[in-house]
Amino acid sequence: MTTNQEMQARREAAVARGAANITQFYAEKASNAEVWDVEGNRYIDFAGGIGVLNVGHLHPKVVAAVENQLHQLMHTCFHVMPYEPYVALAEKLNSITPGDHAKKTLLLNTGAEAVENAVKVARAATGRSAVIAFNGAFHGRTMMGMALTGKVAPYKVGFGPFPAEVYHAPYPNDYYGVSAQDSLAALHGLLKTDVDPTRVAAIIIEPVQGEGGFYQAPAEFMQAIRELCDEHGILMIVDEVQSGFARTGKMFAIEHTGVIPDLITMAKSLAGGMTLSALVGKAELMDAPGPGSVGSTYGGSPMACAAALATIEVIEEEGLLARSQAVGELITSRFLAMKENGLSCIGHIRAAGGMVACELFDTQGQPDAEKARQLVAKATASGLLLLSCGTYGNTIRVLVPLTASDALIEEGLDIMEQSLRSL
Known part of the structure; x- marks a missing residue:
């Protein structure tokens, strides 16, 4: 039997150091919200491939769709010889994204590419x-992507210079003293002191920040961004790479605000584990680039498109929007109970549907990134895949598949609680 230690030695010899791993346990098989390593150890998956597996590992309907497509057509490159699954998925995405206007879709591979x-x-x-x-x-x-990203370590260190004419404004975060009004005032100030609004092509924003810590922008702030964009002829790009496809209790997180963006990027849970991303937007905008100016050799592969169509059907047929809300309420209630029962290090519990997070603090009330790191390591060693994130590195985020049972989620939360109490 291959061991995790043997695999780690092979990895260190063959794989670039920068492609870091959270664990040193090597996955061999998975089902729904459970994963087994090469030694047969079982893990409850609260990471979901970093938000990729909203419908779980190997959902039968997604697997069947991929298998069926595999026996028909694997690859031609859409730009060489197009095929129906690409067109069908574009039609579906155009219909389920916010807004009644005419839309068009471009399929790609990754969120960054979108x-x-x-x-x-x-x-x-x-x-x-x-x-x-x-x-x-x-x-x-x-x-x-790095230029737009608002966090230096580890993403931007040593890789500059970055593309010019990218500006940053503070994201609203009441917990850390940045109100929606503060953020909006800073944005208006930016347009007065740093960049002429007539030079701004777009404002890009996550309705719920992913890596940034699961902070959700208030609806009134998103509405103000929309008004600002309309005033100055700026396009509003909404990044739904992590928050899309039922994760927040809506198909897309922007639906919580009533705002209609001009362009939406998406990836991760779009195709249930297959490599796929998309850019969906107003038809006249999407047609602005000339023929051949956008595209991808592998983007929108037949199998990925089949998987995405099946994934959307699963979300709709299994009621995963409502399930996402229930998952969020379950996890939030347990986090609150942990805090009330002696784990005072837990603070600022928040959720947008099944996109749930809490922060860890030390005895002086300062963000405790080290405790978050220790918790992730301890939980993993105890059979729970867990992720941290956030500007201060002290946020624990949960992206458990929405198809997981309450019993399995409770089991995972038990492991998290026991691990935190042992630190």
């Missing part, structure tokens, strides 16, 4: 070049 193309489309459509993003944002590891 973001890169959103900027390209925005620049082509407006004839402008500047882009505004927010502190704490994560938009990918490509050069433009």
Whole structure:
């Protein structure tokens, strides 16, 4: 039998150091919200492949769709010889994204690639070049993605210079003293002191920050951004890479605000574990770039498109929007109970549907990144895959598959609680 230790030795010899691992346990098989390593150890999955597995590992309907497509067509490159699954998925995404206007879709591979193309489309459509993003944002590891990302370590250290004409404003975060009004005032100030609004192509924002710590922008703030964009002819790009596909109790988190964006980026849970991302936007904007100027050799592969269509059906047929709310309420109630029963290190518990987080603090009330790191390690060693995040590294986030049973989620929360009490 192969051991985790043997696999780790092979990994250290063959794989680039920068492609870091949270654990040194090697996955061999998985089902729904459980994973087994090469030694047969079982783990409850609260990471979900970092938000990729809202419908769980190997959902039977998704697997069947991929298997069926595999026996028909694996690859031609959509740009060489197009195929129906790409068109069918574009039609579906155009229909389920917010807004009744005409839309068009571009399929790609990763969230970062969707973001890169959103900027390209925005620049082509407006004839402008500047882009505004927010502190704490994560938009990918490509050069433009890093420029837009509002967190230096570990994503930007040593990789500059970055693309020019990218500006950052504070993201609203009442807990750390930044109100929606503060953020909006800073954004208006930016347009007066740093960049002429007539040069700004787009403002890009996550309705709920992912890597930034699961902070949710208030509806009134998102509405103010929409009004600001309309006033100055700026496009509003909403990054739903982590918050989309039922994670927040809506198909897309922006639906909580009533705002209709111009462009939406999505990836992660779009295809139930297959590699796929998309950019969806107003038809006239999406058609601004000329033929051949956007695209991807592998983007929108037949199997990934089949998986995405099946994933959307699972979300709709299994009521995962309502299930996401129930999952969020379950986890939130347990976090509150832990805090009330002696775990005073837990603070600022928050949830948008099944996108749940809490922060850990030391005895002086300061963000405790070390305790978060220790908790992740202890929980993993005890059979629970757990993630930290946030600007201060002290946030514990939960992205358990929405298809997980209450009993399995409770079991995972028990492990988390026992691990935290043992630190």
